[in-house]
Amino acid sequence: MTASLRTLPNGVRVVCDPMPGLETLALTVVAGRGAAYEDPARSGWSHLLEHMVFKGAGGRSARDIVEVIENQGGSINAATGYERTSFQVRALKGGLDLGMDVIADLVRRPTLDPADLTREKQVVAQEIAEAADAPDDYVFDLIQRASWGDHPVGRPILGSDETVEAATVEALSDWRAQLYAADRLVVSATGAVDEAELMAAAERAFGDLPAAPGAPVPTPATFVGGPQAEARKLEQAHLVFMLPACGSRHDDYFALRIFAETLGGGMSSRLFQEAREKRGLAYNIDAYADTYADHGGLGVYAGCAAGDAIETAKVCAEEVAKLAQRIDEAELARAKAQLKAHMFMAREQPLSRAEQGAGQVLLFDRLYPPSELATEVDAVTSADVARLGQRLLSGQAATAVLGAKSALKAGEVFAKTLSSKA
The missing domain is CATH 3.30.830.10 (Metalloenzyme, LuxS/M16 peptidase-like)
Structure with a gap:
């Protein structure tokens, strides 16, 4: 049905x-x-x-x-x-x-x-x-x-x-x-x-709810970038880095999702393999697409020891820059499979499926059948990912660091390292 x-x-x-x-x-x-x-x-x-x-x-x-x-x-x-x-x-x-x-x-x-x-x-x-x-x-x-x-x-x-x-x-x-x-x-x-x-x-x-318009639509947000850092006595340093990307309605939306999946979406992702498996810098590290209707960003989160915050920031920036230059065909295929699996598994949960349908209507005034979503994911090319990568590197990074004083410069290190690699 x-x-x-x-x-x-x-x-x-x-x-x-x-x-x-x-x-x-x-x-x-x-x-x-x-x-x-x-x-x-x-x-x-x-x-x-x-x-x-x-x-x-x-x-x-x-x-x-x-x-x-x-x-x-x-x-x-x-x-x-x-x-x-x-x-x-x-x-x-x-x-x-x-x-x-x-x-x-x-x-x-x-x-x-x-x-x-x-x-x-x-x-x-x-x-x-x-x-x-x-x-x-x-x-x-x-x-x-x-x-x-x-x-x-x-x-x-x-x-x-x-x-x-x-x-x-x-x-x-x-x-x-x-x-x-x-x-x-x-x-x-x-x-x-x-x-x-x-x-x-x-x-x-x-049916009898008045059809009067509601709250005025806000102007789309503009990515600002810059640092936020607070010192606290914590066992871990918490790092989040954000780069300017696109919203859910943009043609590059699925390229952004694939970029995030390849960078830090699972245990085979670049960040997990480099920062956790090879270097043991962080227990939790991942990347995600933070999207709204008309704007969005690529985020990276890491929780690490304060003494490892600077090195973790460098690794995150380096991996973003590398992926922005090139994605392997095997990685691209794996990211597509993972993304489709996430979407289709969510559809097997009734509440998630109901929310997904409502979200599609609010964004596009239509429903997307699974086959069409799969087609759009499969249509993403390595050139699309590279174009999205250049967009990520085009603006000033936003950084947030929470933890010991020794970790607070991690945001600055991420931004400088990324800038030097762009």
Whole structure:
């Protein structure tokens, strides 16, 4: 059975992707907005709002929201990102109507009680503190700032204590109307689902949602680059390096994914073999494509002893520069196979598949069948990877280092080494 995409009269799009043989379903309602749409004064409000809707909605208490789903064997969750906010239900076959009704209440009819807001601000403050205390989390806040500067994607999704504290019930209610507007809402269901049943449920839940536009679309972020470094007494130094690349809509997107896979995507990757297997510099080291709709970067993360930070930075820069010049045909074939495997294995998980479908609709206003994705991956050539490599080397690197003082110059070493090899 093939997936279908239909649109309600008010603009809400609906993806139905049955998976024959399953006794469960996954439902996600995705608003194509998140922290990237926030101005500085509202930093963290999208995440705070996601918390708040679970405190009460549609006449249900916080406990009722969870119990009504779990009593039927299901689970409910949500996630806030820079460009989207997702509300997710996993349920047994037959649980679609209940899941849709509960999510619709969260999105459309939250209680937003002032007393709940006071308490939830304290919870989010603890979440912010926890992230700051976790070096392998906090270093990624540093690299966002170094990469994207004052743009909203350069700020933490959680916001700050000050901006979260400034939120009021009235202001959050107004933000909810902008964030969850019909023009960027996608309902996506996979697994044991029927299209007619899904369309009826979606129409009932969201068909009368006003079609008024939501929050203004932010300008695409411009890669800034530069260093961020903080000294802490830690057992490890945490290093993240970012280079300017492209967004998910760009023709070189799959070349970027292949570059990241070859550089540090697995145990056969260049970084793993050189930095860990040959030199024993790092236990954790990998590369990744950090992409948004219209901008993105290539990231490298390494956790190493402070005394090895400088050498690790050199190795990372050298391997990036080498790969930017040439990729072996065997490496290219292996990276393509790995990338296709990652995409197709994700499609075997109903919730991941539902989120993937919603993401495709938000980015391209269409669905991509697996065969088409495979064709696009297979079409990437060594020349495409080389062109992408030159783009990576074209701007100032962004670097983030967290650890002992002796490790803090690792970012500078990475940037200088890469510049000398370009």
